Amino acid sequence: MTEQRQHILVVEDDPATQALVSAYLKDAGYTVSVAASGEAMRQVMARSRVDLVLLDLNLPDADGIQLAHALRRQSRMPIVIVTARSDARDRITGLELGADDYVTKPFHPRELVARVRNVLLRAGTKPVNGSVVYRFRGWELDLVWRRLVNPDGEQVSMTSTEFDLLAVLVARAGQPLGRDALLEATGQPGREVNDRSIDTLISRVRRKLGDTRGGPRMIETCHGHGYRFTVDLE
The missing domain is CATH 3.40.50.2300 (Response regulator)
Structure with a gap:
């Protein structure tokens, strides 16, 4: 190769x-x-x-x-x-x-x-490292310009917290992330936010990804462990 x-x-x-x-x-x-x-x-x-x-x-x-x-x-x-x-x-x-x-x-x-x-x-950079744009299933997540683009080339409106949550899940694709880690990633470590608040935020991000119950989840619930982004990055 x-x-x-x-x-x-x-x-x-x-x-x-x-x-x-x-x-x-x-x-x-x-x-x-x-x-x-x-x-x-x-x-x-x-x-x-x-x-x-x-x-x-x-x-x-x-x-x-x-x-x-x-x-x-x-x-x-x-x-x-x-x-x-x-x-x-x-x-x-x-x-x-x-x-x-x-x-x-x-x-x-x-x-x-x-x-x-x-x-x-x-x-220690390898040839394919250093990307600031993640691609998956036709989607693009641009970390520098903080934008999510759908497979039709349209930018999806996201709040700052929604973007940060998706960014950390995608960056650690395949790894379950607990609610504490997700709170920290969204700039809210130590904040008194209950588990349901994170669940609600995940639901909003899923809707914007079209991640419905009709097929395999892009963001999977790992019972007792939090959430995991399941899609292979391109």
């Missing part, structure tokens, strides 16, 4: 820098996608797995620091910030928000490739 190449997403709005970095990464054996904006980044992540993001901070439609923060909140995918901002405060902020490395322009492309390789090695 042929090993899948690691996929690097270059988020950079300067065409010359984008082309130069992409060429060096491809020569080093990586699969490369490019995006010139935050929205383009989201589109790439929605349709393919990404193992590492090279993120410029100065984008036309979004602040790179905020994008890095959103990525890190929802994923352990490696992030390398590449920017002309050389101020120490920007560097510290980027690293504190969870970036794995911070490279200032101008830089030598070979140095950047070496940094990418080292970050991937430290992260």
